[in-house]
Amino acid sequence: GAVVSQHPSRVICKSGTSVKIECRSLDFQATTMFWYRQFPKKSLMLMATSNEGSKATYEQGVEKDKFLINHASLTLSTLTVTSAHPEDSSFYICSAREGTGTYEQYFGPGTRLTVT
């Protein structure tokens, strides 16, 4: 089946630094990738949708200058948390979709970010 990887799986950084999280589709080309954030005991919240080669579409309330998303190729999307603060600590999950319309999303295993 379709596999999506994320790297790193876990990262700890100091307040004020930036962190990059990679999302890769390993055996298919992802025209669309999604970034979610999950708070403890809460739902997965969609942060943004990115299509290869174009700017990401951010959900309401998500700061695009803080959460930079790049979908430069059909197999890689990156999320950079800039000037991270403790409130950015969370579980970030990406998903990828092969086509448009009715195609399923395939999820990565998630990245646990802790900002100290």
Place this chain on the structure above:
Amino acid sequence: GDSVTQMEGPVTLSEEAFLTINCTYTATGYPSLFWYVQYPGEGLQLLLKATKADDKGSNKGFEATYRKETTSFHLEKGSVQVSDSAVYFCALSDAGTGANNLFFGTGTRLTVIP
């Protein structure tokens, strides 16, 4: 707006017990409904789906029926196994039969003990 409410858990069951995880939804249109499962250390996987009212999704012994009259999509399994231990997420899509823009419930952790 669209939303999903599911039983929070955690749920602990003995092997071969009957499982029900409740899920209800709110949607303005005609959503598709999904159950995803997340095994320890892995990403979310689609378990089953239903795209219209009265459809029944089924997979690996799990079933869920799309009930428009009660806006529900409860997950059931007649006899759970230890290997079913995971977190289960109910979700809906606001794009007809697609999986575009998924709205998730909070997840329910299931632990099955031998």
